Amino acid sequence: MGEAVDDFAEHLQLVVGRSAATVRGYRSDLRDLARTVPDFAGFTLDNLRAWLAEAVAEGKSRATLARRTAAVRAFSTWATRQGHLTADVAARLVTPKVNRRLPTVLGENQAGELVGNAASGSEAEFLRDSAILELLYATGMRVAELTGLDIADVDLARGTARVTGKGDRQRTVPFGAAATDALRTWLDEARPQMAGETDALFVGVRGGRIDPRQVRRIVDRAGQVTGTPDLSPHSLRHSAATHLLEGGADLRVVQELLGHSSLQTTQIYTHVSAQRLKEVYSRAHPRA
Template identity: 65%
Template sequence: MGESKKMVARSDKNVSPSGASSSVSMAQLHTLIDDFCEHLDLVVGRSSATIRGYRSDLYSMSEAIRGIDNFTLPYLRQWMGVAVEEGKSRATLARRTASAKAFSSWAQKNGYLKTDAAARLVSPKINRDLPKILGEQQASEFVENAASASAEEFLRDSAILELLYATGIRVAELCGIDLLDIDHGRRMIRVLGKGDKERVVPFGEAAHMALKSWMEVRNEMAQNTNALFVGVRGQRINARQVRRIVDKAAKVTGVEHLSPHSLRHTAATHLLDGGADLRQVQELLGHSSMQTTQIYTHVSNKRLLEAFNKAHPRA
């Protein structure tokens, strides 16, 4: 943070300055928001997507409260109330609440605000929809039904589908894999997750064989890149291309509304169904919070209940 920013943010005008103009107060608030986002990037290590979300929410807030001197609980509640009237989703409301709370706590700890004004701002509860999950047989059929334009692309697409299901990694993580990230002997893969957090994930025999087949023809498609998977122009594959590969295989298999993230959900649920520990699944998926992983226990419990109701004579 530059000295000029510190002087503006820490000036006495920052906290309810008597006679301060609205434009000055707005400028101070925008400066603080930018400094907070810089803190998230350089100190906390949040992902660029998360930081963009925080910045968008906080700039929306600044337009509503019109300055740092109005950063109070009543003004924040009014801002949230308008969002409710506009029909914003519960997820959006929860994200806005989290953004305001994080900013408020940071500003108070650093002396920019006298009190943590947003500490009592209530986040609405979100009714989480259970993710779409493939059955084990359905998943096997899906990963074996890549719909590709050429033999080389078929081997690439099959390896992508197998790896997504085998590891539960995110699409962005898959796209970022380099050749040196694969340990074929130990069947381990190094991926870079959210917040630039690195983890090592194992994969099984099916994915190993699919990767081996892809590597035999990769150089026929790749053009001066270390990327494991490449697109039609020979450069690193992107998320949009991966989604198309998944979508095409889903149509061939007869599965509707399946996304790459559904394969992540499916991998996690099948691991839990097979007896994996929740903490192990959390580590495999790269979740920073156990709460995020726990949604899969609800999925597993639902599948168990369905099986019980279908099979037990006294259900």
């Protein structure tokens, strides 16, 4: 089973084109399964259900259970095609429903205050961090997409960035004057003194490509300064999407901007906007 799991992970990465995070998650789940079900003779529906039940007993979240179910179902389909199984055993497993929470969204004034208040240790880092915050909020891109950007991916004259998203899908996203100014200042005044031999747009203190964890710390520190603690880059992504919709942007435009493969994923922001509209109505209408 262990060898088959590695072959399946390689198939996901090279043939299907799944993201590195998805491949890691599926491999981890299936290796855990292999400790309970070490060979294909034991790959039965009852044993799979027992493995999932054990996760429930350990207090695993619904999201973890859903991912485990998705992993074993995809593996079962692949194993059947490869001849390891005579039937797609896991096809009958039911994926648990995940309770989707409405994302935390900053107000427009909060977002504007946040991107202008990077808490940095030096002038060069302040210029870098300001450009990072501006670009995250301007484009709604994921933190891994931002850290993967090279200088050549950004066109300051046009105000666009070429982003590589999940499954290595590329898209072009626009950004406005504030992000353009912040990026130009970073590139002209600070990056030359911080960067080593790298094409990365954003670099860390050692001169190499900046790490996603460092970007999360940059956002968190700015949130603490502005009174919005425990903030994440995804909060800026949620805020950008919500503010676009509230400003009249079409849902499919927001889908393209965020790089969602399904419009259903983008539709959660319509619920966020409706909730915010209700809050404003309750405060403003005299008979609310």
